[in-house]
Amino acid sequence: MSVQIAVLDGVAKSYGGTEALHPTDLVFGPGVIGLLGPNGAGKSTMLRLLATAMPPTAGRIVVGGHLATGGIADRTAARRRLSYLPQEVGIPRRMTSFGFLDYIAVLKEWKDREARHREVLRVLGLVNLEESRTKRVSALSGGQRRRLALAQALMGDPDLVILDEPTTGLDPEQRASLRGILSLYATRGSVLLSTHQTEDVSALCDRVIILDAGRIRFDGTVPELVGLAEGQVWVGAESNTGALSSWRTGNGEVRSLGGAPAAGSRRADPAVEDAYLLVRSDAKIGEAR
Template sequence: MLVATSLVKKRGEFVLGPVDVELDVGVSALLGANGAGKTTLMQLAAGLLRADGGSIECTAPRGAAGGVGYLPQDFAGPRRPRVRDYLRFVAWCRSGKGQQIREKDIDHALALVDLTERSASRIGSLSGGMVKRLGIAQALLGDPAVIILDEPTVGLDPIQRREIRGLLQRLGEDRSVLLSTHLSEDVASTADHVVALHAGRVVFTGSTRGLAGGSATGRPAAEAVERGLIALIEGRTAHA
């Protein structure tokens, strides 16, 4: 669904890449320390940055909708508009000759994130978890094949994080979901696949259980995921 081939992006002295990854249907976690290049890679995938070399493409099965939906880390939404009115505006901005996002599509996005009953509420009255769900709803408009979420659970309480994780798992059933996070619990409970970056380079790509060092079936423990990532970063740093 999301394929990067020899992807390179230069930002001042920092260089991301070359990156070669292929992410299919399911939830993939993008991991790495601050400054590893996670946001740069996500912005390239979302089409907000232009690559200096290589390519990154989104593909969809024949007959399915394509495109990319994106949730930035700092999404807050305007406070005064009502939830449905805001999504109507986003839908109008994204609609064109090739695609018309209609009221039923807004209804579907609201239902997916469990905000139907709050569709008439002003955004400023929503809780932090609801605002995150609204951000995911706007990313879902147009039924994109790939959803990119930058730190979707940051700043949320444990119950809100659990709700978002459940939503991510449902979304990953029929599309490619890429999320960046510093929370190993997010990775252990939702991600099927992991891409780990260090200093702009891919240092691991594979299953979540592979990163955690396990071979049994089922989801690994959050502590094992964290140990695996730290070992990768410390190993790279030691040989730098």
């Protein structure tokens, strides 16, 4: 990888006797990286470590060439190169949309008032909230508040954008708009996107990482991931015997993942979700052993 925007070198995190993230080595370059995994897999822990919201138990993190696990000066320099959207964001409800972003811009050291206000208006436009700039946060819908939170993460064009479940609360049109914003941004920076939406991964991500029980189970491109399920997805009148997962689709056929094909079944093209379920199943078998 020619451009290294962020590096995790032997990074681990423990809470008491629980190892939330086992020693992990990762390098992030330009593009959109999808982070998949079940609840409790360690996804939010990894994001918070990268965002310098908490220190690792072991290892080192570098962002934009600065040691994020170093002293105050190094951490501050790293923080200037990244942005973070946590899963839950508390926004003062009496503030206007413009006022909130202006406040965040001040915290991000935008001292020139004219330049700061131009940037606030720019990111409001990116998330289609320019017409709501004078509305109080209390008057915004849940989706609008989520887009406002996303706007602060895009402020200043950081090298690394860290997003934890950014599409939560967004309708299909808003999610499509977000994909356009992030795909354009990722031509020059790195976007790390934690999500439960496999369709977002297949539509947007250059790379996907599957995390389960604090360990990386897969790291590669979306086609490489989907290829793991090649030949293991079937559709027919009945479910496969011993199928890992099966359900009746809208056209009345049963789609099965794995197992012995039922009579008359035919193979179907796999999707990201199919491969994800297979990787998770293999991980569970490995843990049991």
